[in-house]
Amino acid sequence: MSFDDPKPGPDEIIVQMKASGFCGSDLHHYRGPRGASLQSRSDAFLAERGLKRTDPIIAGHEPCGVVVELGKNVDPMRMKVGDRVLIYHYDGCGYCDQCRSGWVVICDGGSTIYGQNAHGGHAHFIKVPAKAAIHLPDEISFSAGAAISCGMGTAFAALERLELSGRDTLAVFGMGPVGQSAVQLAKAMGVRTVAVDISPQRVAQALEFGATHAIDSSKADAVEAILQWTGGRGVTVALDTAGVASARQAAVRSSATWGRIGFVGVGGGVSLDVTPDLILKQRSIVGHLTFSDVGLTRCVRFIADHGVDVDRQFSHRWKLEDADEAYREFDKQTAGKAVFEF
Known part of the structure; x- marks a missing residue:
């Protein structure tokens, strides 16, 4: 199925994917019924994003790539076209105690999860709030960045x-x-x-x-x-x-x-x-449930400072056009980590 390329809202950015990893939790939706990934949010929430419960969602909550477009409100001193970034794949209300402490994943109102109830990274482009992007040091590869953005984090x-x-x-x-x-x-x-x-x-x-x-x-x-x-x-x-x-x-x-x-x-x-x-x-x-946004930033810095070879986790590297075969192989759960590379 094809989707139109996304356009950024005022506080959003468009990231061109360079790597998008597979996670075991992706299999819950791969094996589940159509629309199952949308059940964690209300119809009103989905409608705000132009979605309904029967709509397909682009999978992939381990996105990593390069910023290619900025919304009009995004501060160019903090984020610019060409920046290498990985994505903190949650968004929340921004007002509750959990969000204010960085634990957006347990937002009191329920989290947006890219790849589950909003479009994810198994595509050429992803649209996310600029605040979701974490700068990726040059010494960390894009595929390693994808792994850090979920499992390693x-x-x-x-x-x-x-x-x-x-x-x-x-x-x-x-x-x-x-x-x-x-x-x-x-x-x-x-x-x-x-x-x-x-x-x-x-x-x-x-x-x-x-x-x-x-x-x-x-x-x-x-x-x-x-x-x-x-x-x-x-x-x-x-x-x-x-x-x-x-x-x-x-x-x-x-x-x-x-x-x-x-x-x-x-x-x-x-x-x-x-x-x-x-x-x-x-x-x-x-x-323990995943990580906070500031915790993920600390993880990125630790990986860079200690030279942890994250790339050795990958046993399979796929192209997006091979998605059917890639998911069938990943569903066996007998090998290491898999990633789409663009």
């Missing part, structure tokens, strides 16, 4: 909330793009990390990304293996990126006394015995 923000530092040991459950990102970031922070997955291929890749140790939990009990790796103490920090009950439970039970556990993976529940699993061990669980 999420991992970075979660590790920040868990206050990860070189004094810690970390277990990461799930070696998809967010889990791989967590391993790479932890390595840059000087943290010893154990990676867990049920895919032998992803377990092997985890070591290449910088994990100190890796466990195939389809063949070994992850909790027992982690306790053995830590001399019976458990890890000080555990992060679930898989979003499945068994991984969440193992993340809790493999952590040490005073352990800090983050749940990032979306989906499913978890069954815990609260007294032995939490209270008697003084453990803390944090539920």
